[in-house]
Amino acid sequence: MTSPRMETALPHASEIAALKARYPQIYAAEQRRKLKQFAVAAAIAAFVGYCFWWIGMGWDRFFAGLGKLGWLFQFLFPPSSGGWFTYFLTGMGETLAMAFLGTMLAALAAIPLGFLAARNIVSNRVFHFGIRRSLDGFRGVDALIWALVFVSAVGLGPFAGVMALALSDVGTLSKLFSEAIENVEREQGEGVRAAGASSLLETRFSVVPQVLPVFVSNVLYYFESNTRSATVLGVVGAGGIGLALADRIRINDWDQVCFIVIMILITVSIIDVLSRSLREKLVGKQPLPV
Amino acid sequence: MSVAATAIDAVERFETAWQSQRREKRRQLWLGGLVLLVCTALASYMAEINPRNLFEGLPGAWNYIWRTVPVLRIETFRADMAEWYWGFWHWLKLLFETILIAGLATLLAFGAAYVGCFYASANLNGSRKGIWVVRRVFEIFRAVPELVYALIFVFAFGLGAFPGMLAIAIHSAGALGKLFAEVNENVDTRSVEGVQSAGASWWQTMVFAVSPQVMPNYVSYALLRFEINVRSAAVLGFVGAGGIGEELLLAVRQFIYPEISAILLMIIATVALIDMVCERLRTNLMGEGRQ
Numbered sequence: 001m002t003s004p005r006m007e008t009a010l011p012h013a014s015e016i017a018a019l020k021a022r023y024p025q026i027y028a029a030e031q032r033r034k035l036k037q038f039a040v041a042a043a044i045a046a047f048v049g050y051c052f053w054w055i056g057m058g059w060d061r062f063f064a065g066l067g068k069l070g071w072l073f074q075f076l077f078p079p080s081s082g083g084w085f086t087y088f089l090t091g092m093g094e095t096l097a098m099a100f101l102g103t104m105l106a107a108l109a110a111i112p113l114g115f116l117a118a119r120n121i122v123s124n125r126v127f128h129f130g131i132r133r134s135l136d137g138f139r140g141v142d143a144l145i146w147a148l149v150f151v152s153a154v155g156l157g158p159f160a161g162v163m164a165l166a167l168s169d170v171g172t173l174s175k176l177f178s179e180a181i182e183n184v185e186r187e188q189g190e191g192v193r194a195a196g197a198s199s200l201l202e203t204r205f206s207v208v209p210q211v212l213p214v215f216v217s218n219v220l221y222y223f224e225s226n227t228r229s230a231t232v233l234g235v236v237g238a239g240g241i242g243l244a245l246a247d248r249i250r251i252n253d254w255d256q257v258c259f260i261v262i263m264i265l266i267t268v269s270i271i272d273v274l275s276r277s278l279r280e281k282l283v284g285k286q287p288l289p290v
Numbered sequence: 291m292s293v294a295a296t297a298i299d300a301v302e303r304f305e306t307a308w309q310s311q312r313r314e315k316r317r318q319l320w321l322g323g324l325v326l327l328v329c330t331a332l333a334s335y336m337a338e339i340n341p342r343n344l345f346e347g348l349p350g351a352w353n354y355i356w357r358t359v360p361v362l363r364i365e366t367f368r369a370d371m372a373e374w375y376w377g378f379w380h381w382l383k384l385l386f387e388t389i390l391i392a393g394l395a396t397l398l399a400f401g402a403a404y405v406g407c408f409y410a411s412a413n414l415n416g417s418r419k420g421i422w423v424v425r426r427v428f429e430i431f432r433a434v435p436e437l438v439y440a441l442i443f444v445f446a447f448g449l450g451a452f453p454g455m456l457a458i459a460i461h462s463a464g465a466l467g468k469l470f471a472e473v474n475e476n477v478d479t480r481s482v483e484g485v486q487s488a489g490a491s492w493w494q495t496m497v498f499a500v501s502p503q504v505m506p507n508y509v510s511y512a513l514l515r516f517e518i519n520v521r522s523a524a525v526l527g528f529v530g531a532g533g534i535g536e537e538l539l540l541a542v543r544q545f546i547y548p549e550i551s552a553i554l555l556m557i558i559a560t561v562a563l564i565d566m567v568c569e570r571l572r573t574n575l576m577g578e579g580r581q
Contacts, residue, residue, distance in 0.1 A: 065447035140561035
């Protein structure tokens, strides 16, 4: 059987033509594949072209911007705190505090919500659908949007940031908790009951040990992710280091911008390492369901 | 020693071991609780949260939410809806722009990550220095928040959707590049050897041996990233980088309450719709990959 792969053995042009004439169906398939690839490439190119047309970005503006970016880049270095180091450090502390409290609040709210949204606890189908969809709704909105709304509702400051982080995570955490509760194995509960436990003790010794590791590892993971989110909430006035960062960009203090960005990177990686080691210590290595 | 005495001895030993383990566990629990409490107190102090402003703030927030609820009466339902969603077509256009920003950014990030990821995989790139450099570049790209890039790019390129798109593209390129490189590490070496033995260059090997194996995973990750990017693109307008965010910012800053809920609901609906479509596509893709 001759296959198209034979081409690699140095064929002559006339041999290829002969092969094409002998096995038209094989070459037709090849051509169809090529046509399909071409169509996909053309569609992507058309989409990109359309997007750029919609965005309305001309080459002159692009190159002017690039020039400005290059100009700006040389002001980034060397990074300098400009004498604001303590202020930046306080902002960083505020960011961490916001992330911590936001995660705690979300986790506290997610425990009852998770039970309510678990199919094996509340089996009413309409209720289940309704609560799951509303939790999804909370999930769809970025923390920054909630921050903007809360700054307007309760005033500038970290309180708005805490509320925003809590609200944006409560949907996801509740969903993950409810899934963990749904996945509880019954056999363990039966074993505990066979040893003479009441239903309360059964929950304590069979449900809680199965669910708690998932709770803890997810909460820690969300603390990491909230630390990242909390760094920019200040842009809309919700406290933390973001406020200083946005200000420095507005008044063109680029060396301080660079300094703050480096501070953010260091803090985020420290929190990542701490949280990962704590997670491994508490619940062992297990993949996150994200 | 009699059998009964041995049994009692064993029970006693078990009892002491169990008690000491229990004490140790209790101690750890108390210690953990104490650390958590101290952290909470410290964080509350840092974030200036105390019971008083909690009690004052929460009703304020509730009032605020209550005010965004529009007046809808049954007898004049159509007119009320029209008033609530007075800017529907304008907002829809901006939401479309938001999706375009996310889509184009994901596509460009896909391209950049595709070109870079083969250099960042230890099993495909022989040069350790090369791997290190590409991995660090991806890391820097994804470590800086999108909004920070957006702020900087708005300064450089001026207001508009382009700086926002670029910001998301760079951040996503870093995130996707890392994921792609991890996928590459699990590639089947037999097809790589096969293509190499036919005389393919390094890049030809990547395109004809590695790519076909990993493409479903790549596309699946890119779809996931697209979902995330739609959410991010919705807030870029806060810093003047295009999309629906700017309208929301205006509505909030000018206290046009019903408009806030109108736009928020539209964002939630769009995000939910995109999540649904992408999830369907992803399951189809993964199903094909398994066959």
